[in-house]
Amino acid sequence: MRVKVDERIAEAAILGGSFFGGGGGGDVRTGTSIAKLAVELGDLYIVGIDEVPRENCVVTASIVGAPAAREKYLKPSHMTRSAELLMEYGSVNICGFVSSENGGTSTANGWIPAAALGIPVVDAPADGRAHPTGVMGSMGLHKVAGYVSVQAAVGGSRDAGTYVEVFARGSLPRVDRLIREAAVQAGGMVAVTRNPVSPGYLRENAAVGGISRAIEVGEIMKRHLGDAESIAHGIVESLGGGRVVDRGVVEEVSLETRGGYDVGRLVVRGTSGSYEITFWNEYMTLEDASGARLATFPDLINTLSLETSLPLTSAEVKRGDRVLLMVIPKELVPLGAGVKDPEILRQVEVVVGKRIL
Numbered sequence: 001m002r003v004k005v006d007e008r009i010a011e012a013a014i015l016g017g018s019f020f021g022g023g024g025g026g027d028v029r030t031g032t033s034i035a036k037l038a039v040e041l042g043d044l045y046i047v048g049i050d051e052v053p054r055e056n057c058v059v060t061a062s063i064v065g066a067p068a069a070r071e072k073y074l075k076p077s078h079m080t081r082s083a084e085l086l087m088e089y090g091s092v093n094i095c096g097f098v099s100s101e102n103g104g105t106s107t108a109n110g111w112i113p114a115a116a117l118g119i120p121v122v123d124a125p126a127d128g129r130a131h132p133t134g135v136m137g138s139m140g141l142h143k144v145a146g147y148v149s150v151q152a153a154v155g156g157s158r159d160a161g162t163y164v165e166v167f168a169r170g171s172l173p174r175v176d177r178l179i180r181e182a183a184v185q186a187g188g189m190v191a192v193t194r195n196p197v198s199p200g201y202l203r204e205n206a207a208v209g210g211i212s213r214a215i216e217v218g219e220i221m222k223r224h225l226g227d228a229e230s231i232a233h234g235i236v237e238s239l240g241g242g243r244v245v246d247r248g249v250v251e252e253v254s255l256e257t258r259g260g261y262d263v264g265r266l267v268v269r270g271t272s273g274s275y276e277i278t279f280w281n282e283y284m285t286l287e288d289a290s291g292a293r294l295a296t297f298p299d300l301i302n303t304l305s306l307e308t309s310l311p312l313t314s315a316e317v318k319r320g321d322r323v324l325l326m327v328i329p330k331e332l333v334p335l336g337a338g339v340k341d342p343e344i345l346r347q348v349e350v351v352v353g354k355r356i357l
Helices: 007-020 028-041 076-090 111-117 172-185 199-205 210-223 228-239 342-352
Strands: 002-004 045-047 058-065 096-099 149-155 164-170 189-197 243-258 261-270 274-280 282-288 293-296 300-305 322-328
Touching: 007 028, 007 210, 007 300, 028 111, 058 076, 058 172, 076 111, 076 149, 076 164, 076 189, 096 111, 149 172, 164 172, 172 189, 210 228, 228 243, 228 300, 228 322, 243 274, 261 322, 261 342, 274 342, 282 300, 282 342
Parallel strands: 058 096
Antiparallel strands: 002 045, 058 189, 149 164, 149 189, 243 261, 243 322, 261 274, 274 282, 282 293, 300 322
16 A cells, blocks of 8 residues: 545545544644645655564654643644654654544644655554543553653744753653643643554554545545535444434533643533533543443544534534534444553543543
8 A cells, every 4th residue: 555645635534534533633624734734745655554664663643732722832843843853862763654543633643744754654543543641542562561662742832932842761651741741831732753663563553544444434524524414324334333322502511621631521412312421632431311321432422513514622612512423332443552451441530530441
């Protein structure tokens, strides 16, 4: 597989990625501007794992932070700079980028430095859906005995005095916490390049084909843009399962940004009842008014806007929004190893106060 990305493919990837964001993964507008800029910067290719030429040279690109943070400041130059830092201080000879996850913005993670540096994007994101923590997007590396993580992060505004460049090496959970703190210091968000792995490791632990799947879903969304019902049914048919839960109006949204994350809940009044969604950047749980659980992360929970037909993230949904509630079971979502670990999922229980396991 070797596909040259043009504007048509870029648009489909971002639209489909926004669906796999599941309430997170960034907004479509930002993702579209990043993807189009990457196409303009140079020749951008998406390749299969078999195209990777050598061991331990594929790195993960991600955006870390709280999407709703008011002082966040992140530019395309930060993304390329983080890759340069990893090459310089980590002595990493990068031969491919993978995104940490799918999402309206994050599907394009790595596209800017890939185009600028002439390095391809590999069709094996660390996770095929969006997730809150760095460990969740690290493909199970936290369980590899003796593994040493190397990460570089850049973000913030020089004019505002929030600009930071960080290079860190150490145990993966501790380095992830350092990077999260860098996001806080940068005003809420940083671009990160991290953790070189081999194609063999990707094949066993990444969401292989995750970008291709996002492009397929994005093509469905393009065909039915403006019609949320048709988009939902088209995606359910394409993925081989899932369902529309209800349609309704967002009655309540509570959100606070803490520790570099957006945490909260929203309530939707549907035609058949009321529903509560909790979120930790991404949507974590969906319950009806009786407390019956309808979906649990890493199941994919989505709120499609009935106005635009596009997925709404937890950072942008607001009271009065008319939405279509959708669920895709985790078995039908391309998942990386990082969101399959029970110990990691227990963190979700602590944050949102709901049973996950």
